[in-house]
Ligand SMILES: Nc1ncnc2c1ncn2[C@@H]1O[C@H](COP(=O)(O)OP(=O)(O)O)[C@@H](O)[C@H]1O
């Protein structure tokens with residue numbers, strides 16, 4: 001917490017409380033900047049005994065209470081990394097950059113540090129300094145992905161779910177039986193991490209065929225102007241127009257001896273070889289669908305192989321490639337199910353794209369005087385405008401960036 005702005009010697013009136021206190025954390029990735037911030041109003045502050053009044057806010061900030069608790073909300077936002085200026089403006093307009101912390105090694109220097117992860121925390125450090133006057137306190141990306149996933153799995157109710165044949169089912173997480181699991185983060189590229197506990201993990205694999213590949217190739221092949229447009233297009237397509245199926249190679253028959261039905265894709269985009277057509281002769285929606293399926297299937301398969309390497313039964317998928325898309329999740333789930341013969345389970349996370357940013361957020365807890373720990377979150381944010389994002393289905397309870405999580409923060 002930024003204690004300095006609220007210092008009170010106990011004699012003067014507490015007249016300078018901000019309406020809102022924010023902790024800001026960033027994950028600046030290859031494609032998207034993810035923003036997480038905590039906000040509360042003084043009405044929401046409670047003390048150790050659980051009372052709630054404006055004076056508790058004073059006790060909170062003057063440090064008279066040993067275990068003050070703030071209740072508030074975690075907010076989420078994302079920006080394209082190429083539009084980083086929009087992100088800077090957003091932070092500036094909401095004054096989120098004021099909610100960082102000070103390094104105690106150097107308190108005389110009145111500089112704010114903001115927790116940040118992802119490659120952009122290095123690449124854009126100067127830009128943040130110049131525009132907002134803040135330093136980015138860099139946290140390792142893998143550390144943050146794991147911390148964010150563990151936080152969500154332990155603290156957020158109805159966070160993980162399976163998705164098969166169009167059916168979404170929330171998974172009850174038994175905290176005593178969470179580890180080990182495989183975390184697959186599908187961002188621009190893909191990281192696969194074996195997680196054995198809090199801060200105990202190993203990045204066991206990765207693939208360069210990820211979300212950036214889908215969006216990059218898709219843009220070139222379909223001329224779509226936005227990722228959402230490409231997704232929307234893929235909903236309308238039929239991959240069979242361009243994928244080569246087993247039956248097309250085997251004269252309409254299954255290849256049952258090796259377990260392949262006639263409708264299994266033998267070769268993604270394989271038909272384009274023999275069709276003697278140009279790109280323009282294919283419908284962009286069919287191309288988009290085939291591409292989405294190819295990449296999702298490939299990631300599902302590599303994930304399974306890595307789970308197999310380490311005997312892991314549970315695979316959690318995160319990253320903004322997923323975007324709560326039924327077709328993407330179904331393809332990944334089927335790949336995991338098919339290759340593991342039902343032994344391994346693919347699971348998805350509602351806050352899929354915010355693992356790194358949440359991990360950076362919880363890392364504020366490392367700083368003794370800025371000890372922030374989210375202890376519990378309940379999740380029923382129903383006020384968000386789903387209309388803002390046509391790719392989320394409100395009825396299925398998918399997460400929307402405009403939503404927030406209610407949570408408590410211990411400030412020591
Ligand atoms: N609005 C969007 N703009 C660009 N890419 C998006 C968008 N929404 C989802 N994506 C997908 O998410 C991927 C980035 O995922 P993310 O987890 O944010 O990774 P990174 O940290 O590399 O930015 C992109 O490569 C793309 O496939």
Ligand SMILES: CC(C)(COP(=O)(O)O)[C@@H](O)C(=O)NCCC(=O)O
Nearest residue numbers: 029030187188189190191206207208
């Ligand atoms: C380099 C990265 C960790 C960066 O993370 P991202 O911005 O893609 O989320 C990721 O792109 C990645 O793991 N790529 C795959 C590299 C590989 O293992 O081949």
